[in-house]
Amino acid sequence: MRFVTYSDGPADRVGVLSGEQIHALAPGVTLRGLLGDDGERLHQAGERALRDPHDVVALAGAPLRAPIPDPPTVRDFMTFQQHVEGTLGLAGGNAGIPPRWFDAPAFYFTNPYAVLGPHDDVPVPPGCTLFDFELEVAAVIGLGGRDVPASEAERHIVGYCLLNDWSARDLQFAEMAVRLGPAKGKDTSLTLGPVLVTADELAPHRSGTAFDLGMTAAVNDAVIGTDRWDAMHFSYAEMIEYASRGTQVRPGDVLGSGTCGGGCLAELWGRKGWDAHPPLRPGDTVTISVDVLGEITSKIVAYPSAGHGE
Structure with a gap:
C-alpha cells in the first residue's frame, strides 16, 4: 500500500492511494498512531479506507x-561506497x-524539527x-x-x-573540523515523501x-547522477541492528540510507573540482526520484528575514 499525509484545512489527514485518488482515513488518525506492530493495524486501516473512505480527494493538487x-x-x-569515495576528494x-x-x-542524529x-x-x-x-x-x-x-530487523x-538531506556544506566542513558534527550544517531542512510505500509492496524488487x-538526482532538470538502490554496502537490517544496540528504535523513527552514488553536488565537487557545478541558489529546483517510491521536486528559496520565521 501507499500512504500519504496531507493538509485538510487546519489539520492533517492520512489517506491510502488508489490510482490517482486519496482514500482518506477518519479525521484525527495519524500514521504514527497506526504503528507499533508488524504493520497489521496499518494495513487493516488502509483496506477499510479503500472499501469505505471517509473522503476521496484527487492526489493531483493535494497539499502533501x-x-x-x-x-x-x-x-x-x-551506506553507499561510491558516495564515500567521491566525497573523499574534497x-x-x-x-x-x-x-x-x-x-x-x-x-548521526539529525533534526526531526526540520522535516x-x-x-x-x-x-x-x-x-x-x-x-x-x-x-x-x-x-x-x-x-x-x-x-x-x-536476522529479525526487517x-x-x-x-x-x-x-532529501539538505546540507550546508561550508557550515558542515567548519564544524566538523573540531571533530563534532555534522550539526548546523544539517539543521534547517529535511524533506520526506511523497508517499510511504509499505515494505510488502517492494518485496518483488528485493536484491542484495x-x-x-x-x-536519479537532477538540478534544474539536468541530471546530476544516478545509482541503484541495491548498491548499498549495508542493509537496513544491519542499520537497525546497529542503531538499536544498547538502546531503542521506536515507531515512527526514520533511518536514512545516506546519499547514493552521484546523489549530491559534494561528490561531483570531490571528483571533478569546485567548478563542476555551482552550489544551490534561490530559484533552483532539485528533483530526486526512486522507482516505485516516486519523485520530489523542491524549490530553493532565500531564508526568511529575521522576525518572520518560527
Missing part, C-alpha cells in the same frame, strides 16, 4: 505533508575510505554559501525494539520513502542489501 511529519528521531547513515591528497567504515553502518513535506520550499540556511542536496531512501520503523538482531520496518530500483 511528510508521511511522518513528526518522527521521534531521524538517524542518517552512510579532503585533498589520496585519502582512502577509513577501514572503520566497513565495520559498521555509521550514522519538510514534498511540496514545501527549501530555504538556504543562514550563513550558507555552499548549499547542497542528498538523495536518500528512508526506512520508517513500525515495530519498536531494543538490541534487535539483523519485520520492524513498516515502509520506505524518499529523503536493498531493492533493484533506479535512483
Whole structure:
C-alpha cells in the first residue's frame, strides 16, 4: 500500500492511494498512531479506507505533508561506497575510505524539527554559501525494539520513502573540523515523501542489501547522477541492528540510507573540482526520484528575514 499525509484545512489527514485518488482515513488518525506492530493495524486501516473512505480527494493538487511529519528521531547513515569515495576528494591528497567504515553502518542524529513535506520550499540556511542536496531512501520503523538482531530487523520496518538531506556544506566542513558534527550544517531542512510505500509492496524488487530500483538526482532538470538502490554496502537490517544496540528504535523513527552514488553536488565537487557545478541558489529546483517510491521536486528559496520565521 501507499500512504500519504496531507493538509485538510487546519489539520492533517492520512489517506491510502488508489490510482490517482486519496482514500482518506477518519479525521484525527495519524500514521504514527497506526504503528507499533508488524504493520497489521496499518494495513487493516488502509483496506477499510479503500472499501469505505471517509473522503476521496484527487492526489493531483493535494497539499502533501511528510508521511511522518513528526518522527521521534531521524538517524542518517552512510551506506553507499561510491558516495564515500567521491566525497573523499574534497579532503585533498589520496585519502582512502577509513577501514572503520566497513565495520559498521555509521550514522548521526539529525533534526526531526526540520522535516519538510514534498511540496514545501527549501530555504538556504543562514550563513550558507555552499548549499547542497542528498538523495536518500528512508526506512520508517513500525515495530519498536531494543538490541534487535539483523536476522529479525526487517519485520520492524513498516515502509520506505524518499529523503532529501539538505546540507550546508561550508557550515558542515567548519564544524566538523573540531571533530563534532555534522550539526548546523544539517539543521534547517529535511524533506520526506511523497508517499510511504509499505515494505510488502517492494518485496518483488528485493536484491542484495536493498531493492533493484533506479535512483536519479537532477538540478534544474539536468541530471546530476544516478545509482541503484541495491548498491548499498549495508542493509537496513544491519542499520537497525546497529542503531538499536544498547538502546531503542521506536515507531515512527526514520533511518536514512545516506546519499547514493552521484546523489549530491559534494561528490561531483570531490571528483571533478569546485567548478563542476555551482552550489544551490534561490530559484533552483532539485528533483530526486526512486522507482516505485516516486519523485520530489523542491524549490530553493532565500531564508526568511529575521522576525518572520518560527
